[in-house]
Amino acid sequence: MKAVLDRATAARSCESAVEFWTRDYLLGHCEGYIVDGPEGRVGFVSEVVETDDLLELVVEGSSGELRVPVDTIDRFDPRAQRITLAAR
Numbered sequence: 001m002k003a004v005l006d007r008a009t010a011a012r013s014c015e016s017a018v019e020f021w022t023r024d025y026l027l028g029h030c031e032g033y034i035v036d037g038p039e040g041r042v043g044f045v046s047e048v049v050e051t052d053d054l055l056e057l058v059v060e061g062s063s064g065e066l067r068v069p070v071d072t073i074d075r076f077d078p079r080a081q082r083i084t085l086a087a088r
Contacts, residue, residue, distance in 0.1 A: 026078045027055055027070055035059045035068070038087040042066065045083070057083070 028048050035042040035057070043061025050056075055070045074086035 023076065033081045033083050035083045035085065037085045042085065
């Protein structure tokens with residue numbers, strides 16, 4: 001029973017933490033998030049790179065490495081750790 005309560009408490013703590021941080025902060029720390037595009041799964045974020053005040057996500061997938069500017073993100077869901085890219 002204690003293990004169930006500990007998991008529930010941890011889940012609430014995680015939700016509170018997500019609500020506390022800004023979108024920019026969370027985008028800057030989204031390594032490991034799943035990335036989907038209009039056609040399906042693209043890969044996962046392996047690195048976040050900041051260049052000239054712009055953030056880019058380095059996404060590893062079956063097609064290799066892809067650099068994605070954050071302004072191409074359609075949906076960002078920190079709770080689900082998922083990013084959906086806009087159609088080009």
